[in-house]
Amino acid sequence: MTIKIKNWSKFQHFKDRRPPWIKLHRDILEQRDITLISDCSFRVLVGLWLLASEDEDMQGGLPDIDDISFRLRIDKSKVTKALSELEPWLDINVISDRCQDDAPETETEVETKKEVEAYSASKAAPKRGSRIADDWTLNESNIQHAQEKGYSDAEIRSVGQEFYDYWTAATGRNATARDWNAKWRTWVSNDIKFNGTPEQRKINDRNKQGNQGVIETGIKVAAQLRDDDRGMSEFLRDFIDS
Numbered sequence: 436m437t438i439k440i441k442n443w444s445k446f447q448h449f450k451d452r453r454p455p456w457i458k459l460h461r462d463i464l465e466q467r468d469i470t471l472i473s474d475c476s477f478r479v480l481v482g483l484w485l486l487a488s489e490d491e492d493m494q495g496g497l498p499d500i501d502d503i504s505f506r507l508r509i510d511k512s513k514v515t516k517a518l519s520e521l522e523p524w525l526d527i528n529v530i531s532d533r534c535q536d537d538a539p540e541t542e543t544e545v546e547t548k549k550e551v552e553a554y555s556a557s558k559a560a561p562k563r564g565s566r567i568a569d570d571w572t573l574n575e576s577n578i579q580h581a582q583e584k585g586y587s588d589a590e591i592r593s594v595g596q597e598f599y600d601y602w603t604a605a606t607g608r609n610a611t612a613r614d615w616n617a618k619w620r621t622w623v624s625n626d627i628k629f630n631g632t633p634e635q636r637k638i639n640d641r642n643k644q645g646n647q648g649v650i651e652t653g654i655k656v657a658a659q660l661r662d663d664d665r666g667m668s669e670f671l672r673d674f675i676d677s
Contacts, residue, residue: 436499436527436528437496437526437527437528438496438497438499438500438518438525438526438527438528439487439494439495439496439497439525439526439528440483440484440487440495440497440524440525440526441495441523441524441525441526443487443494443495444493444494444495456488457484457485457487457488459481459484468523472520472521473517473520475509475513475516475517476516476517476520476521478507478509479503479507479509479513479514479517479518479521480517480521480524482503482506482507482509483497483503483521483525486498486503486506486507500514500515500518563611563613564611564612564613565611565612565613566602566610566611567599567602567603567612567615568615569603571599571615572595573591573592573595573619574616576616577595577616577619578591580619580620580623581594581595581623584623584627584632584633585632585633585634586623586633587633590633594622594623594626598619598622602618
């Protein structure tokens with residue numbers, strides 16, 4: 436595998452010497468794709484430009500990844516990751532075994548090629564979202580998550596049915612998800628956020644029942660007082676004693 440800086444001759448046009456410096460164009464400030472790469476990858480890119488200036492053929496060639504890692508004092512795994520992110524600025528050529536005239540790749544070169552290919556594959560286009568499955572049911576992870584939040588088995592079944600009914604009926608782009616387990620965790624979090632924890636709801640229910648009892652007692656007292664000829668003090672004394 437060979438790695439070169441793309442369009443090196445365009446940006447570093449010295450034909451007969453290798454200067455101890457490189458040109459850094461102001462155009463970088465206007466290149467949105469460069470501003471989007473990570474800080475580590477940008478540091479690697481500048482380092483690669485410096486290393487390319489040492490190429491004896493003056494074609495922007497770069498050493499192997501082990502040497503790059505050593506020269507830039509950056510861990511090899513980080514260099515490999517950065518190379519994948521920097522593909523728009525690099526020419527990475529993996530030579531086919533059938534067309535290769537030079538000596539076979541060394542073990543290190545083969546390993547490096549696999550590392551770059553593996554990381555590139557992991558950065559492939561993200562999986563598209565899908566609608567909730569018709570046969571969706573709560574799995575063990577879903578149930579465990581709800582239990583950790585204080586839900587009883589009955590409450591989990593109830594909230595799970597609400598979750599399924601809502602997303603089955605939902606339409607549009609927001610009705611899909613890449614990870615329905617994560618969607619469930621968010622649903623549980625929002626249920627707690629807007630309705631309180633299961634324990635808080637039980638306390639609220641008990642308070643409501645107590646308040647309802649006070650209200651009913653007040654209504655009963657008012658009705659009896661209205662129909663009673665005794666004074667307020669005497670009536671209340673008799674009502675409490677009863």
